[in-house]
Amino acid sequence: QVQxxxxxxxxxxxxxxxxxxxxxxxxxxxxxxxxxxRQPPGKGLEWVGNIFYSGNTYYNPSLESRVTLSVDTxxxxxxxxxxxxxxxxxxxxxxxxxxxxxxxxxxxxxxQGTLVTVSS
Amino acid sequence: xxxxxxAPSVSVSPGQTASIPCSGExxxxxxxxxxxxxxxxxxxxxxxxxxKRPSGTPERFSGSTxxxxxxxxxxxxxxxxxxxxxxxxxxxxxVVFGGGTKLTVL
Numbered sequence: 001q002v003q004x005x006x007x008x009x010x011x012x013x014x015x016x017x018x019x020x021x022x023x024x025x026x027x028x029x030x031x032x033x034x035x036x037x038r039q040p041p042g043k044g045l046e047w048v049g050n051i052f053y054s055g056n057t058y059y060n061p062s063l064e065s066r067v068t069l070s071v072d073t074x075x076x077x078x079x080x081x082x083x084x085x086x087x088x089x090x091x092x093x094x095x096x097x098x099x100x101x102x103x104x105x106x107x108x109x110x111x112q113g114t115l116v117t118v119s120s
Numbered sequence: 121x122x123x124x125x126x127a128p129s130v131s132v133s134p135g136q137t138a139s140i141p142c143s144g145e146x147x148x149x150x151x152x153x154x155x156x157x158x159x160x161x162x163x164x165x166x167x168x169x170x171x172k173r174p175s176g177t178p179e180r181f182s183g184s185t186x187x188x189x190x191x192x193x194x195x196x197x198x199x200x201x202x203x204x205x206x207x208x209x210x211x212x213x214x215v216v217f218g219g220g221t222k223l224t225v226l
Contacts, residue, residue, distance in 0.1 A: 035215075037163075045155075045163065045206050047215035049157045058213040061121065094162060105210060108165040108174060 002026040004095050004111035012089075012118050018082040022095030022111060023075070030073040033098035035107055036080045038091040046091070050098055051078060085118045092116075122211035124218035131224045138194040140221045142207030145188060148182040150209040154183060157220075158203045167192060168204075199225050 008020035023036070036048040049059040051069040052072040059067045068081045082089060092115050124144045132138035142152065154167035165174050170190060171183035180195045194201055202225045207218040 001200075035216075044220040045217045047210075047217060050213075061214065076132045086196070104169045106165055106168040107155070107163075108168075110162040110164070113162050 002097060002109060004109065006093060006095050006111045008093075008114060008116070009051040010115060010117060012085055012116060013107070013120050014086055014118055015084055018080070018085050018089060018116055018118070019093075020080045020093055020114065020116070021077050022079070023077050024097075025076070027097070027108075028073075029071055029076045029078055031088065032104075033100060034069075034071070034078045035096050035098045036069065037094045037096060037107070037110075038089075040088075040091045048080065048082075048093075052112070087118050088117065090118045122209070122214070122216050124207055124209060126205075126207060126218035126221045128189075128219070129222045129224065131198045131226060132194075134199060134225055138197045138201070138223055140165050140192040140205050140223060142190045142192075142218050143188050144190075144209060144216075144218075146207065147188050147190050148185045149171055150184055150211075152183070153208045154192045155206045155207065155208065156201075156203045163206065192220075194223075197223075197225055201225060 003025045005023045012018045033052045035050045049069050057069050063119045066083045071078045092113040094113045096110040155163040156166045157163040166177045167183040170185045182193045204220045206220045
């Protein structure tokens with residue numbers, strides 16, 4: 001059974017780069033698609049971006065200029081980098097597997113989430 | 121940009137049927153998924169492709185879509201169903217979430 005675990009700094013200074021890693025167990029990261037989704041405190045879910053096993057990436061248009069997703073098959077991990085952060089980027093960040101049964105796609109399972117606070 | 125609209129809250133009495141709507145333009149032509157999130161927990165997929173239940177989702181959960189509205193329906197609602205529910209769809213390669221509905225069982 002696939003399990004995902006987010007890791008990374010819980011506190012990032014404004015204007016710096018937020019970096020998170022999702023470690024996958026129970027599946028090969030190279031054979032599937034993956035996603036990052038975030039949730040500001042007390043608010044709803046916001047999609048950040050997807051990375052497909054083909055290497056293709058798709059990002060939320062509102063974040064596209066600052067986001068980079070990548071996969072490290074040697075460590076069975078995938079990562080998120082978000083540059084030039086502000087307090088608006090404070091959120092719980094979730095990683096999840098993107099399942100596809102063409103043309104249908106959905107997110108399952110999700111990691112437990114990690115809170116990232118942007119503050120000086 | 122494509123938008124999904126959900127009512128902020130829905131209330132239901134235990135044992136009754138809860139219907140949680142999600143509206144978006146021509147939604148019946150898209151593939152709608154639903155996620156349940158309980159306080160302090162990660163979201164969990166409870167419905168995909170409008171009305172398909174993943175393993176682990178109780179049979180009292182069902183889904184339907186017609187025109188511009190998709191609905192997550194919970195028959196015989198139980199206290200454990202109290203949670204936030206989010207609909208989700210795709211607009212080409214872009215993922216869209218609804219704002220979420222808090223289901224209160226009282």
